[in-house]
Amino acid sequence: MQSVLIVVHLLIVLALIGVVLLQRSEGGLGLGGGGSGGVSGFLTGRGQANALTRATAILAGLFFLTSLALGILAHRGAAPRSIFDGATPAAGSAPAQAPGAQGPGVLEQLQQLQGQTSGAPAPAAPETPSAPAVPQSR
Numbered sequence: 001m002q003s004v005l006i007v008v009h010l011l012i013v014l015a016l017i018g019v020v021l022l023q024r025s026e027g028g029l030g031l032g033g034g035g036s037g038g039v040s041g042f043l044t045g046r047g048q049a050n051a052l053t054r055a056t057a058i059l060a061g062l063f064f065l066t067s068l069a070l071g072i073l074a075h076r077g078a079a080p081r082s083i084f085d086g087a088t089p090a091a092g093s094a095p096a097q098a099p100g101a102q103g104p105g106v107l108e109q110l111q112q113l114q115g116q117t118s119g120a121p122a123p124a125a126p127e128t129p130s131a132p133a134v135p136q137s138r
Contacts, residue, residue, distance in 0.1 A: 002073050009066040016059040023052050 104112070 002070070005066060005069055005073065009063070009070060012059055012062050012066060016056070016063060019052055019055050019059060023056070024049060
């Protein structure tokens with residue numbers, strides 16, 4: 001259904017572009033080069049100009065309707081999801097603790113998860129140093 005509507009939408013877009021380009025320019029350099037030669041004799045009657053204006057309005061309305069229909073179809077399949085739905089804890093990880101309880105912090109939990117995926121044992125949490133830690137170069 002959606003692919004058929006996309007094809008119809010594209011056909012309307014192409015027809016709308018064609019009809020707009022066929023209309024006579026009133027000011028600048030349009031398709032007729034400012035009215036001198038070209039297609040200036042192609043659509044000269046008042047009835048033909050009204051037909052192009054009417055066709056443009058109809059095609060614009062159809063473009064609007066197909067755009068709305070495509071938007072509704074795209075939104076119908078997307079249900080609201082929470083970012084927490086995909087974040088399930090690993091099988092071997094510790095259960096969630098209360099916020100006031102002392103336990104491993106976020107960094108330690110990430111290090112444990114990283115150690116489990118790489119196959120290496122997770123490094124132990126460092127003790128609280130009495131002096132400030134200085135980074136060492138290798």
